[in-house]
Every structure is written in structure tokens, then in C-alpha cells.
Amino acid sequence: MKIINNPNKESWSDVLKRPTQTVGDIESIVNEIFKDVSINGDNAIKTYTERFDGIRLENNEVSVLEIENAIAKVPENLKNAIIKAKGNIEAFHTAQKTEKVAIETTKGVQCWQEKRPIQKVGLYIPGGTAPLFSTVLMLAVPAQIAGCKEIVLCSPPNKAGELAPEILFAAKLCGVTKIIKVGGIQAIAGLTFGTETIPQVYKIFGPGNQFVTVAKQLATKHGVAIDMPAGPSELLIVADETANASYIASDLLSQAEHGTDSQVILVATSKTLIDNVSEEVEKQLNVLPRKAIAEKSIANSKLIYVENYTIALELINEYGPEHFIICAENEDLYVDGISNAGSVFIGDYTPESAGDYASGTNHTLPTNGFSKAYSGVNLDSFLKSMTFQKISKEGLLNIGETIELMAEAEGLQAHKNAVSIRLKDLK
Amino acid sequence: MKIINNPNKESWSDVLKRPTQTVGDIESIVNEIFKDVSINGDNAIKTYTERFDGIRLENNEVSVLEIENAIAKVPENLKNAIIKAKGNIEAFHTAQKTEKVAIETTKGVQCWQEKRPIQKVGLYIPGGTAPLFSTVLMLAVPAQIAGCKEIVLCSPPNKAGELAPEILFAAKLCGVTKIIKVGGIQAIAGLTFGTETIPQVYKIFGPGNQFVTVAKQLATKHGVAIDMPAGPSELLIVADETANASYIASDLLSQAEHGTDSQVILVATSKTLIDNVSEEVEKQLNVLPRKAIAEKSIANSKLIYVENYTIALELINEYGPEHFIICAENEDLYVDGISNAGSVFIGDYTPESAGDYASGTNHTLPTNGFSKAYSGVNLDSFLKSMTFQKISKEGLLNIGETIELMAEAEGLQAHKNAVSIRLKDLK
The missing domain is CATH 3.40.50.1980 (Nitrogenase molybdenum iron protein domain)
Incomplete structure (x- = not known):
């Protein structure tokens, strides 16, 4: 696993780079x-x-x-x-x-x-x-x-x-x-x-x-x-010194086994934790049936040390992970501050697998940074919003002139006429 | 204007065909x-x-x-x-x-x-x-x-x-x-x-x-x-014998002036109304500053007579208009029955121009049949849904086995492990 210490902001786009796909x-x-x-x-x-x-x-x-x-x-x-x-x-x-x-x-x-x-x-x-x-x-x-x-x-x-x-x-x-x-x-x-x-x-x-x-x-x-453009699955975990290294390692691996192109990132404010997670990953990796796959994506994964939660949050919002696990004492700060993520998992007992299968949230989520603009699949994905309007005579008298002025200023006379012809009957 | 009488269902896709664009x-x-x-x-x-x-x-x-x-x-x-x-x-x-x-x-x-x-x-x-x-x-x-x-x-x-x-x-x-x-x-x-x-x-x-x-x-x-794929603007009006032919003509023309590729359709359950609208369109068209444009799209427009509202509704849902105006006595039946439309305008005093400018609804709407799957622009277009979850020890004890069973059946052992490693500590 690649350990990256305190990357400066200029290098973030490199550090957070996803593997490019040629289609x-x-x-x-x-x-x-x-x-x-x-x-x-x-x-x-x-x-x-x-x-x-x-x-x-x-x-x-x-x-x-x-x-x-x-x-x-x-x-x-x-x-x-x-x-x-x-x-x-x-x-x-x-x-x-x-x-x-x-x-x-x-x-x-x-x-x-x-x-x-x-x-x-x-x-x-x-x-x-x-x-x-x-x-x-x-x-x-x-x-x-x-x-x-x-x-x-x-x-x-x-x-x-x-x-x-x-x-x-x-x-x-x-x-x-x-x-x-x-x-x-x-x-x-x-x-x-x-x-x-x-x-x-x-x-x-x-x-x-x-x-x-x-x-x-x-x-x-x-x-x-x-539903949305797709890309390889990805997980980013943010953690501090209070986090459980074994749990984090198990979560990183659960993502890594998806495919050799899976993205796995740990952002931590503790160097000790990074070392412990790195060790734990090696240990747990060896007994996996899909070791061959997980090994490859783990090799590309990154353990990033940053000095404080402000930098961590900025970096994470820049990345916009599909899955985002928070294992830190000040979890509320991350929950409140995250702008770009598909689904957020909070605390030691909330592994990503829970959302993948059974907690109730949807597992079809935006990858590849699309969480900056896309929602994961939800009820609204199967619905469309339609608008309706009904205007009374009084209503048209109230807004008719506004419409006429604006339509005329946009040079759309027939738009204006559709109102004028009605107003003439009403006045 | 093309008047089409009682088209049979096999011909609908031809009748409702939009002009193809080559890109x-x-x-x-x-x-x-x-x-x-x-x-x-x-x-x-x-x-x-x-x-x-x-x-x-x-x-x-x-x-x-x-x-x-x-x-x-x-x-x-x-x-x-x-x-x-x-x-x-x-x-x-x-x-x-x-x-x-x-x-x-x-x-x-x-x-x-x-x-x-x-x-x-x-x-x-x-x-x-x-x-x-x-x-x-x-x-x-x-x-x-x-x-x-x-x-x-x-x-x-x-x-x-x-x-x-x-x-x-x-x-x-x-x-x-x-x-x-x-x-x-x-x-x-x-x-x-x-x-x-x-x-x-x-x-x-x-x-x-x-x-x-x-x-x-x-x-x-x-x-x-x-926001959505775009296409030429379009309007479909449904009307019965109670409708006002001049108003309808003014609405058709307000759409027609947008561009020569604008789509304008009237579906009516009254032949008399169709004749009256056709006449009114000619009259109003002559005094428009954008006559040259409106004339061309009006030439391609269609006035379709159908026998009853059930057929009308089915045909309209098949088309999925961007703008849909209802001028009919049984307006509620259309309001309840419309599945595919961007924005719906109800009654004699609700011209499309109202929604284009000033009533409050959005005018950025799905054209080209996209109303079958897309919403018009609305507040949610500028937001994304994110999901969050927090599971307590008790919670993981409650759903842990379910996750383990499902992950195993999908052959994803590391997903199972992420739960098992936590359950072991909890049991």
C-alpha cells in the first residue's frame, strides 16, 4: 500500500487520480x-x-x-x-x-x-x-x-x-x-x-x-x-487515532475484492493508525478467497496522512467518494462538512457491507467523482416531477401584464398575444 | 395545418413523429x-x-x-x-x-x-x-x-x-x-x-x-x-367542444414562433373546434412579427380528431409533450390520467406563456419525448441526495447475520468478514 504523508494541495489531483478507462x-x-x-x-x-x-x-x-x-x-x-x-x-x-x-x-x-x-x-x-x-x-x-x-x-x-x-x-x-x-x-x-x-x-x-x-x-x-454513468467501485475511509485498525482493514478489503480497478483510500490524522491498518490489511488479505483480485487493488490503494480534519475534509470533498466511512471521534464535523459522497457510513459498527446488503440504503451509487453532481439511486430515480398550473380569471389579471412585458422584451410577440387575447375578454 | 381524423393506433408513431435531427x-x-x-x-x-x-x-x-x-x-x-x-x-x-x-x-x-x-x-x-x-x-x-x-x-x-x-x-x-x-x-x-x-x-x-x-x-x-438532453420546443393541446378556438390558436402560435422546428399539436374530440382553430390560426398568424418562422412550424403542425378522451389520453401519453394544455370540461380526467408531460396548463386562462415567464413554474422542460423519464428543472436539479447510516452495536447484532448470509451467497467473503470481525468482538 502506498503511504502518502501530508500531500500539498498542488499534488492532490495526482494523489486522488482515478485509473483512466479507455472506451x-x-x-x-x-x-x-x-x-x-x-x-x-x-x-x-x-x-x-x-x-x-x-x-x-x-x-x-x-x-x-x-x-x-x-x-x-x-x-x-x-x-x-x-x-x-x-x-x-x-x-x-x-x-x-x-x-x-x-x-x-x-x-x-x-x-x-x-x-x-x-x-x-x-x-x-x-x-x-x-x-x-x-x-x-x-x-x-x-x-x-x-x-x-x-x-x-x-x-x-x-x-x-x-x-x-x-x-x-x-x-x-x-x-x-x-x-x-x-x-x-x-x-x-x-x-x-x-x-x-x-x-x-x-x-x-x-x-x-x-x-x-x-x-x-x-x-x-x-x-x-x-440511472447514472458508471465506474469502478470506490471507498474512502477517514479515521483518527481512536479508530479500530482491524475494522478499517476489513472495510478496505471488502471494497478491494470487487475488482482489480477498485479504489481504496484511507485518510487519517494519525500516523500510528496508518501503520496499524497497513499491517492488518496484509494479515486479513492472506485468507481471502478473492485474494488475487484484492491484492491488486490494494497495491494501488493509498493511505494518506493529513494534519487535521479541515484538510481531510477538503481533500475528501475534492475526491467525492462513492462510499465514505467515518471512524473518528469528531464524526459530526465530517457528517456536517461532507458535500460530495454517495453514501456515508458512520462509526465503528457501520461497515460498508451493511449498506451493500441490508441496512435499507441503496447500494447503486455515483462513482468516479460523480457524487459531486449525482444522487445515488433512490425512490425519485423511478419518478419524474411534473408541474401543473391553473390560473383563474383573477389570476391572469394579476400576472398578465408581467407576462406581456417580459414576452415583448424577449421579442416573442405571439407569447404576449396569448395573454393579451384573454385579457381583452376579461377587461 | 394537417388535419388527421381518427388515426388508428398503428399509425400513431407516424402521426406523432418528431422531426429527426442529425448531429x-x-x-x-x-x-x-x-x-x-x-x-x-x-x-x-x-x-x-x-x-x-x-x-x-x-x-x-x-x-x-x-x-x-x-x-x-x-x-x-x-x-x-x-x-x-x-x-x-x-x-x-x-x-x-x-x-x-x-x-x-x-x-x-x-x-x-x-x-x-x-x-x-x-x-x-x-x-x-x-x-x-x-x-x-x-x-x-x-x-x-x-x-x-x-x-x-x-x-x-x-x-x-x-x-x-x-x-x-x-x-x-x-x-x-x-x-x-x-x-x-x-x-x-x-x-x-x-x-x-x-x-x-x-x-x-x-x-x-x-x-x-x-x-x-x-x-x-x-x-x-x-440538466437534460434538449430538443426543439413543443406544445400539445387537448380540447373539446367547450374550448375557446381563439385562445387555442394563440397558444399554438406562441409555440410555433420559437423556431421552424417547433412542434405544435392539437388533439380534439370535436371536429367543429378543429375547423375553428384552423381558421383562427390563419387570422392571428398574419399579424405576427415572427410570422415567417411561425408559418413554417404551423405548416408541420397537426390537428388530430379522436373520438373520446380515453383515446386522446393514450395518444398524448404515447407522445409525452413538453407543454400540455388542457381546455376541456372533464379537465380532471386528463390531469389525473397524464403520465408523460413536462408541464401541464389547465383551463381557458392558463396560457403556456404564463409558465414561460411568471406563474412560478420552471420553463426548462423535457422535450422530444423525454418527459417519459425526465423531470423538468426544479429545486432538486441543483441538489443531490446523499444517504447516511449509523449502526449501533445492537443494530449490527440485529442485521449482521443477514449481511453475512447474503455476502457469502454472492461470493464476496471480504464483505462478510467486515461484519464477522465486528460481531466476534460483540458476542
Whole structure:
């Protein structure tokens, strides 16, 4: 691990640099698959599933029977864990519901704002070595609370043409309306254009590899919204001399095992703590099954010593971490002072894993510094704000002249006319 | 105007088709300017301002003196109109403030969601024939309420190297922190990378021509968020036999004067009304100063007769208009049933112009069908949701096993460890 002492402000951008990703060479293949799927629909989907997932599927929609069989396969204790986690996620996201905002801005001018569900959403769940069923909870639970009518889940099949039973269990539990066995670029293309079996949706959510990320970017050019731009997962911990080095090491490693490009940073106001954490990481790393991955990202990780919490906070806000753990006596100062972070974990007994799975907060969060401008996925991600207004005769008499003056000054006479023609009848 | 009778559902996508925009050939010039500005900063900015705006500016920041001089030039009655409009916009957007959402999802597991301001925002205000000072109000007012620290406004200078006094007056009134005389692609590039005079921002707002639109898209690839993808402005009116044909014609024309690519649609359940509106449009069109523009977009506009409100509503939701005016006796049915629209105007005395200028709602709205997934600009556009959690010993004892089971099932042992190492100390 790299230990950095008291970096001066000029060096911060170097110290905090994230690994750059080159997506240029991916774009052409993504473009090609999008074009093919838009023209050939399910036929194209079948071809790519065969090519990339190694299985020819004549029917890629998951049947009721498949779901039932899958549910029978999930161990009871895991089912209960998923149900418990779902309960917390549901409670937290239900609490995010907002009332209609209505005011009379001027006598007779009623304005209000209401949130209405995005009617059709697509949820992408990556495949690969481990089934990421927790992401199903994080996306489908708020979609259901929001009232989205069509909730379409896409995930790549394994070589046997199946999805992991835990994914199907979670999808069924959370009200997903359609489950399609399709992954990668072709899944995003299918959700973007629609095919015979894949419904066209208005917004696509979910993580994925570089191909999926570029495909989601391209989807936005075709009028489909996405949850947020994605990047490798990252964790920044701030700690002082009162922090527990073993706990911190375990948190750093939990982030490091995600992938070799994961970002792991400790900012500490104690040099002793940095030494202790460094030692603990080595110890805990050795017994991990995903040691090979964690080792690589730990090698790139940084332990940064700074003199005081003011500098720490400034540096952290400059970075804008996805996950931010605070293990320090003056935790409130950090809580109050953090401007840029996806999700904040406070105190010795709040590991990032809690938010990844079961505390109730969402784990789909802005990485790559996007926390400076983006929210993590939340209930509002599945809703859109619409405004409404109703103006009475009295109301138009009250604001009509204001509108006329402004429209005229902007050179938009027809805008003015729309008011004048009404005022003439009223006066 | 094209009158369409009872279109069958298969033809809807044709009937509702928006004019396609080709941006392919713009992309290369945008890329080039972005690269130049990222390398050469203000020097590049100066060159492009000279090339595109016809003026060489050695200093492009608007001075306090310039603002004072401008304020003196704006007529008092227009000043008062702007102040009145600002009051309504402020009232409506202040009402959108939300409280912290906090719950204990499980005993000992405290989760909360707070919105914090995006620290640095850029507001783009187009130049051209008319000064769009109303957009300054629509963007700067919520930015100020949200608490954004840096609010940077960019707008192209005229040939004399000046901005319209109304823009400067509105900017000053709404707490803009810096005003830069720069427009077009180079303005967006400057806000994306930062230059010696233009601050780098986290999110860019505001309308613009095709060049600005493509530049904003490119900005997102460089990690800057944008308000929403843009497209030509559009209006859809639904009306029945009780509606006032002159009023409707005036609204259609107010939209049509925006540009030749503006979209104007009337959906009516009365054929008589359609005939009357068609006649009225011709009459009112002739006296408009922007007749040449309005005429072209009116030529492409559509008057669609449908049999009943159910069909009307389905068709309108399929289109997802930016502006939606309801002039019908059963207005509540439309209000309740509309899923996809940017902003809704209800009744005979609620012209779109009211929302464009002074009622209090925002006029920066999703066009091009984006209302299916996007909100218009509102207070939340200048904030991001952050989640926080604090778990007590008891809390971790309550949810620890759930996390362990789920992490293990996902094959993420280090995630499990982060909990186990703490539980061991607690048990």
C-alpha cells in the first residue's frame, strides 16, 4: 500500500487520480450490436447470446415454472435474509415518498408539483461468477414503490441457459413484471429499441462491465434515460487515532475484492493508525478467497496522512467518494462538512457491507467523482416531477401584464398575444 | 395545418413523429473545440469568440461596473415585471424544499437521506436576436435556493462585446456569482475543463442550439452532469367542444414562433373546434412579427380528431409533450390520467406563456419525448441526495447475520468478514 504523508494541495489531483478507462475501442462494437438489434430484433439477440454467453436460447423469457423451480432451490436461511433485507430497503425507500407541493404564487395562480412513476423501466443485473441478487432488491424495490407499471429485468444466462435461483427469487419477491435471459450490450440494445420479446423501456438502471456502461451511454442518444454513468467501485475511509485498525482493514478489503480497478483510500490524522491498518490489511488479505483480485487493488490503494480534519475534509470533498466511512471521534464535523459522497457510513459498527446488503440504503451509487453532481439511486430515480398550473380569471389579471412585458422584451410577440387575447375578454 | 381524423393506433408513431435531427456532422467540430479549450484555455476561448461572435475580448468576465451600467438601462416597468416573476418562481421553488428523511429500519440501524447542494453549477443562456433573460430566472433562482456556492453564467457577447442589460439585471438579482461573456461550444468546453477565467463546474444547465446541445452531451463524457438532453420546443393541446378556438390558436402560435422546428399539436374530440382553430390560426398568424418562422412550424403542425378522451389520453401519453394544455370540461380526467408531460396548463386562462415567464413554474422542460423519464428543472436539479447510516452495536447484532448470509451467497467473503470481525468482538 502506498503511504502518502501530508500531500500539498498542488499534488492532490495526482494523489486522488482515478485509473483512466479507455472506451474508444469498445464503441464500435457497441454501435454495431445496437444497429443489428434495432433492425433484426430477437434474431440478433439470439446470435449475440450464443456468441457471448455460449448458449442458443429459442425462448429467452423466464417462465412461471422456472421461477417456481428456482424458488425451491434457494436455502431457507438465505430466503429469510433476503426477505429481511428487502423489508429494510422497502422501509427506507417508502419513507422517501413526498407529498404534492402546491402553492398559490399570486392570488388566482395555482401551481403544483407532483411526482409520477416512470411507466417502463429496465433493470440490468450482471451475470458472472457470483449472482448479484442484492442489486435486484436495490432496483426493483424502489421501482415497485414508485408504481412503475412495467419492470423488466435482464440478466445474462449461464451456459445451461439459466439465471441464478437467488436472482429469480428476489425478482419475484420484488414485483418484477418480466424477466429476460439476456445480458451485455445486446440486453441494453433490446431495452432501448424493444424486440419481439424485450419491451422497450424509458429508463435503464443497473451496474455492468465496460461494455454495458458504454451501451448505456449510447442508449441515452436514442432517447432512453439511464440511472447514472458508471465506474469502478470506490471507498474512502477517514479515521483518527481512536479508530479500530482491524475494522478499517476489513472495510478496505471488502471494497478491494470487487475488482482489480477498485479504489481504496484511507485518510487519517494519525500516523500510528496508518501503520496499524497497513499491517492488518496484509494479515486479513492472506485468507481471502478473492485474494488475487484484492491484492491488486490494494497495491494501488493509498493511505494518506493529513494534519487535521479541515484538510481531510477538503481533500475528501475534492475526491467525492462513492462510499465514505467515518471512524473518528469528531464524526459530526465530517457528517456536517461532507458535500460530495454517495453514501456515508458512520462509526465503528457501520461497515460498508451493511449498506451493500441490508441496512435499507441503496447500494447503486455515483462513482468516479460523480457524487459531486449525482444522487445515488433512490425512490425519485423511478419518478419524474411534473408541474401543473391553473390560473383563474383573477389570476391572469394579476400576472398578465408581467407576462406581456417580459414576452415583448424577449421579442416573442405571439407569447404576449396569448395573454393579451384573454385579457381583452376579461377587461 | 394537417388535419388527421381518427388515426388508428398503428399509425400513431407516424402521426406523432418528431422531426429527426442529425448531429453526426456537428460532433467533429465539437470534439475539436473541446480539445483545444482543454489544452489552451482562455487563448482558445478568445479565438472562438472572435470567430463565432465576431469580437475579440481580452477580458471576458463581466465587471461590477458593466452590471451597474446595465441595470441603469433596463426600463423600470420591465424591472418590476422581472422582480414580480422572480418572486413567484422563488415561492414555487422554495416550496419544493424537503426535510431530511430519517428512519430506524431495524432497531439500532439509523438511516437517513439528506439533500445537499451541487457546489458549482454553470448556467448557459443563449444569445441571438432576443435576450432570453427569463431563462436566467428559471436557472439562477433554484440554484440560489439550493445553496450552490458557485453559480457561473455564460452567454455569448454581441458584436460590441456586451451582454443584454436584461440578462445582467436578472443575473445580479438572482445571485449569480460570476458572469462570463462566452457562448456556444467554447462556453460548454470552458465550464467542463475550466480555464484561467472560467471555473470548472459539476453540472451545466440551460438551453441552446444544436452545437450547444451536442457540446453538453460531450461534457457528460468528461464527468460533468447536465440538466437534460434538449430538443426543439413543443406544445400539445387537448380540447373539446367547450374550448375557446381563439385562445387555442394563440397558444399554438406562441409555440410555433420559437423556431421552424417547433412542434405544435392539437388533439380534439370535436371536429367543429378543429375547423375553428384552423381558421383562427390563419387570422392571428398574419399579424405576427415572427410570422415567417411561425408559418413554417404551423405548416408541420397537426390537428388530430379522436373520438373520446380515453383515446386522446393514450395518444398524448404515447407522445409525452413538453407543454400540455388542457381546455376541456372533464379537465380532471386528463390531469389525473397524464403520465408523460413536462408541464401541464389547465383551463381557458392558463396560457403556456404564463409558465414561460411568471406563474412560478420552471420553463426548462423535457422535450422530444423525454418527459417519459425526465423531470423538468426544479429545486432538486441543483441538489443531490446523499444517504447516511449509523449502526449501533445492537443494530449490527440485529442485521449482521443477514449481511453475512447474503455476502457469502454472492461470493464476496471480504464483505462478510467486515461484519464477522465486528460481531466476534460483540458476542
